[in-house]
Amino acid sequence: xxxxxxxxxxxxxxxxxxxxxxxxxxxxxxxxxxxxxxxxxxxxxxxxxxxxxxxxxxxxxxxxxxxxxxxxxxxxxxxxxxxxxxxxxxxxxxxxxxxxxxxxxxxxxxxxxxxxxxxxxxxxxxxxxxxxxxxxxxxxxxxxxxxxxxxxxxxxxxxxxxxxxxxxxxxxxxxxxxxxxxxxxxxxxxxxxxxxxxxxxxxxxxxxxxxxxxxxxxxxxxxxxxxxxxxxxxxxxxxxxxxxxxxxxxxxxxxxxxxxxxxxxxxxxxxxxxxxxxxxxxxxxxxxxxxxxxxxxxxxxxxxxxxxxxxxxxxxxxxxxxxxxxxxxxxxxxxx
Amino acid sequence: xxxxxxxxxxxxxxxxxxxxxxxxxxxxxxxxxxxxxxxxxxxxxxxxxxxxxxxxxxxxxxxxxxxxxxxxxxxxxxxxxxxxxxxxxxxxxxxxxxxxxxxxxxxxxxxxxxxxxxxxxxxxxxxxxxxxxxxxxxxxxxxxxxxxxxxxxxxxxxxxxxxxxxxxxxxxxxxxxxxxxxxxxxxxxxxxxxxxxxxxxxxxxxxxxxxxxxxxxxxxxxxxxxxxxxxxxxxxxxxxxxxxxxxxxxxxxxxxxxxxxxxxxxxxxxxxxxxxxxxxxxxxxxxxxxxxxxxxxxxxxxxxxxxxxxxxxxxxxxxxxxxxxxxxxxxxxxxxxxxxxxxxxxxxxxxxxxxxxxxxxxxxxxxxxxxxxxxxxxxxxxxxxxxxxxxxxxxxxxxxxxxxxxxxxxxxxxxxxxxxxxxxxxxxxxxxxxxxxxxxxxxxxxxxxxxxxxxxxxxxxxxxxxxxxxxxxxxxxxxxxxxxxxxxxxxxxxxxxxxxxxxxxxxxxxxxxxxxxxxxxxxxxxx
Numbered sequence: 001x002x003x004x005x006x007x008x009x010x011x012x013x014x015x016x017x018x019x020x021x022x023x024x025x026x027x028x029x030x031x032x033x034x035x036x037x038x039x040x041x042x043x044x045x046x047x048x049x050x051x052x053x054x055x056x057x058x059x060x061x062x063x064x065x066x067x068x069x070x071x072x073x074x075x076x077x078x079x080x081x082x083x084x085x086x087x088x089x090x091x092x093x094x095x096x097x098x099x100x101x102x103x104x105x106x107x108x109x110x111x112x113x114x115x116x117x118x119x120x121x122x123x124x125x126x127x128x129x130x131x132x133x134x135x136x137x138x139x140x141x142x143x144x145x146x147x148x149x150x151x152x153x154x155x156x157x158x159x160x161x162x163x164x165x166x167x168x169x170x171x172x173x174x175x176x177x178x179x180x181x182x183x184x185x186x187x188x189x190x191x192x193x194x195x196x197x198x199x200x201x202x203x204x205x206x207x208x209x210x211x212x213x214x215x216x217x218x219x220x221x222x223x224x225x226x227x228x229x230x231x232x233x234x235x236x237x238x239x240x241x242x243x244x245x246x247x248x249x250x251x252x253x254x255x256x257x258x259x260x261x262x263x264x265x266x267x268x269x270x271x272x273x274x275x276x277x278x279x280x281x282x283x284x285x286x287x288x289x290x291x292x293x294x295x296x297x298x299x300x301x302x303x304x305x306x307x308x309x310x311x312x313x314x315x316x317x318x319x320x321x322x323x324x325x326x327x328x329x330x331x332x333x334x335x336x
Numbered sequence: 337x338x339x340x341x342x343x344x345x346x347x348x349x350x351x352x353x354x355x356x357x358x359x360x361x362x363x364x365x366x367x368x369x370x371x372x373x374x375x376x377x378x379x380x381x382x383x384x385x386x387x388x389x390x391x392x393x394x395x396x397x398x399x400x401x402x403x404x405x406x407x408x409x410x411x412x413x414x415x416x417x418x419x420x421x422x423x424x425x426x427x428x429x430x431x432x433x434x435x436x437x438x439x440x441x442x443x444x445x446x447x448x449x450x451x452x453x454x455x456x457x458x459x460x461x462x463x464x465x466x467x468x469x470x471x472x473x474x475x476x477x478x479x480x481x482x483x484x485x486x487x488x489x490x491x492x493x494x495x496x497x498x499x500x501x502x503x504x505x506x507x508x509x510x511x512x513x514x515x516x517x518x519x520x521x522x523x524x525x526x527x528x529x530x531x532x533x534x535x536x537x538x539x540x541x542x543x544x545x546x547x548x549x550x551x552x553x554x555x556x557x558x559x560x561x562x563x564x565x566x567x568x569x570x571x572x573x574x575x576x577x578x579x580x581x582x583x584x585x586x587x588x589x590x591x592x593x594x595x596x597x598x599x600x601x602x603x604x605x606x607x608x609x610x611x612x613x614x615x616x617x618x619x620x621x622x623x624x625x626x627x628x629x630x631x632x633x634x635x636x637x638x639x640x641x642x643x644x645x646x647x648x649x650x651x652x653x654x655x656x657x658x659x660x661x662x663x664x665x666x667x668x669x670x671x672x673x674x675x676x677x678x679x680x681x682x683x684x685x686x687x688x689x690x691x692x693x694x695x696x697x698x699x700x701x702x703x704x705x706x707x708x709x710x711x712x713x714x715x716x717x718x719x720x721x722x723x724x725x726x727x728x729x730x731x732x733x734x735x736x737x738x739x740x741x742x743x744x745x746x747x748x749x750x751x752x753x754x755x756x757x758x759x760x761x762x763x764x765x766x767x768x769x770x771x772x773x774x775x776x777x778x779x780x781x782x783x784x785x786x787x788x789x790x791x792x793x794x795x796x797x798x799x800x801x802x803x804x805x806x807x808x809x810x811x812x813x814x815x816x817x818x819x820x821x822x823x824x825x826x827x828x829x830x831x832x833x834x835x836x837x838x839x840x841x842x843x844x845x846x847x848x849x850x851x852x853x854x855x856x857x858x859x860x861x862x863x
Contacts, residue, residue: 200734204734204735204737205730205733205734205735206726206727206729206730206733206735207733209719209723209726209735210726212712212715212719213712213715213719213723216712216713216714216715217708217709217711217712217713219708219709220703220708220709220710220711220712220723221712221723222671222691223669223671223691223701223703223709223710224691224723224724224777225691225692225695225724226723227692283712283714283715284714
């Protein structure tokens with residue numbers, strides 16, 4: 001008979017996660033079905049491959065973001081990191097810096113920059129005691145500024161075809177329902193490349209368990225022997241690393257480097273994560289949730305284009321969807 | 337059920353009988369024996385939550401100006417009763433008569449209008465506002481539609497002074513101790529013209545002095561004709577303060593007694609059908625090797641503390657809150673490392689710099705506050721139990737899911753945690769069962785020295801007995817225990833060695849029961 005039961009403390013249970021995942025998957029399939037009936041262009045090998053390509057980058061950002069949100073934090077900088085890294089990788093590839101200007105070297109350095117930014121975030125949050133919102137808001141602004149300073153506001157065109165060509169490649173294919181050939185885009189394989197280790201880390205490793213424990217009660221985790229500092233570093237590094245990876249993919253896809261790219265992507269990543277059932281209070285989240293969430297958002301955009309809807313409507317629909325999904329989720333998880 | 341909703345116009349709205357400017361202590365004191373009609377009568381009060389029958393036809397009459405204790409185990413229906421009386425939940429059936437007239441009592445607003453108020457265990461006020469702003473919350477003085485802070489400050493201060501509280505009305509609430517905040521909550525209820533005031537476990541987080549101030553206030557309220565309902569697990573407080581006591585068990589009223597005509601054993605028997613000897617039952621265990629010795633250990637909040645713990649021994653640390661006991665054990669656990677002195681662990685000198693070091697040595701700490709320090713409330717019971725041993729349950733970095741569930745299930749069985757499953761969130765369990773999770777997770781870890789900081793706060797008598805049994809089984813297995821408690825009977829009955837803390841140092845040490853309660857208490861207070 002205690003008054004402990006606050007709504008957000010009522011969560012948990014892997015059964016719940018599976019159920020939510022299935023509900024979201026059903027939502028995604030219903031949207032696909034409706035669009036296939038409504039338009040003739042949606043359910044084509046070409047468009048689906050395109051949709052997978054479009055959604056890939058937000059999906060990877062959302063996965064990284066989810067690690068931070070599970071610890072009860074937030075990372076507002078992921079869009080800026082992606083933009084900054086796209087500029088850095090372009091800069092490296094268009095100069096002659098020996099090993100650093102090879103594709104492998106440039107990508108490695110770019111990912112290293114991501115790790116460094118993540119370390120810096122965690123330093124601010126843990127050592128300086130700044131709220132995660134403030135710390136990452138600050139780097140979100142500063143990174144764009146640093147990028148503009150370096151390039152003097154100019155856009156860098158990448159002339160390396162081997163690099164940019166990667167984003168147009170595909171791997172494995174199968175015949176589509178209309179007889180044409182469907183190939184899984186390389187960008188989508190990149191999502192899988194990130195999602196599988198992320199899933200294992202979050203659900204099968206003890207570090208994943210610790211992230212949840214910290215999100216639920218940092219002090220209890222500390223008193224249970226969890227190295228809270230190291231785990232928070234891990235979360236922010238993972239988020240920034242994913243963002244840097246997206247920055248590299250972005251540079252490949254659009255063939256230019258510009259620090260103002262990926263504007264607003266942090267909010268799309270957070271929205272995907274939240275639609276996927278992640279709680280901004282921490283300690284609730286999964287990998288499949290944000291993944292499905294991001295493709296739901298992409299489907300809305302893609303479908304609205306095909307239906308010739310005013311693009312402004314896409315934003316309104318996205319906003320409404322966030323409210324509806326999170327509301328039903330909170331209803332299901334307990335009253336209030 | 338099926339009672340029509342009475343017309344609200346029949347509800348008598350209470351007005352304070354005396355002006356607040358009049359000194360409370362000069363108001364006429366009605367007879368405490370309650371010669372007049374009862375102020376509140378409950379008839380066959382019944383409440384069901386779905387399948388749960390929380391209150392079973394309770395008949396109870398509260399007299400004007402009495403202090404009426406309600407005791408019972410967790411889950412006996414005390415909280416439900418308060419929620420019905422304060423209008424938080426509507427009743428399922430039965431009748432409530434306030435000053436002779438039936439009342440619907442379906443909203444907190446209505447209850448407050450009648451003069452029924454509650455002061456909760458955990459203060460429900462706004463920590464960032466001033467004391468005065470909290471007292472006037474929801475009923476602010478205004479001038480021309482704007483807040484009149486000066487008047488509120490003045491009136492708030494004069495109310496605090498009248499009640500005999502030494503508190504500044506302009507202070508920010510969060511700068512006060514929990515005890516002082518509780519006094520503010522009482523002042524707030526007083527200002528609303530409370531005729532019927534419910535205190536729910538008010539002393540759980542209070543120091544002895546704060547509790548004494550609160551008791552003085554409660555007696556004063558009584559003298560002014562206010563009916564006080566006092567809910568507490570601490571029976572000695574009930575005997576010190578109350579006129580009558582009602583005992584709830586499994587949602588039913590099993591009896592009402594005049595305090596003068598009953599005793600502690602009698603009450604416990606009514607509450608749980610078990611005697612006090614059975615609660616503090618402890619098997620004799622032979623002491624073994626010395627596990628831990630501290631030599632003049634000093635740190636933040638304590639100094640020159642020398643204690644030693646042997647296998648099979650319970651070392652009790654008694655003292656007032658803030659006497660340095662918690663700080664001392666936290667330094668043993670590496671939370672706030674000691675700054676001076678020596679720690680000898682199983683014959684070898686060690687420094688403990690982090691929780692991890694302490695755990696690796698074999699020290700376990702079940703912290704004072706379950707909610708803030710002990711549990712990840714939103715996560716599963718099994719998750720919480722396994723948290724300290726995830727490393728042992730994993731192969732390399734990956735969890736062994738089979739071992740994980742098996743370890744959780746075994747501990748839930750061994751410690752007898754009542755839960756639907758290991759994946760149910762810890763928040764869904766009762767306070768006593770939550771405490772068993774905290775203890776269970778350290779049993780799981782398998783330490784040599786167990787430190788329990790206030791293990792039975794807010795836990796009912798039956799669960800207390802189970803927790804003591806768990807301590808006993810630790811001793812049987814050759815572990816040592818350090819137990820901090822502010823509840824003297826508990827450390828008195830259980831500790832083989834008892835150290836009394838006062839202002840950061842050990843004021844006295846005792847062997848098992850070699851001094852009286854009074855002696856120990858005066859050593860702790862320093863008189």
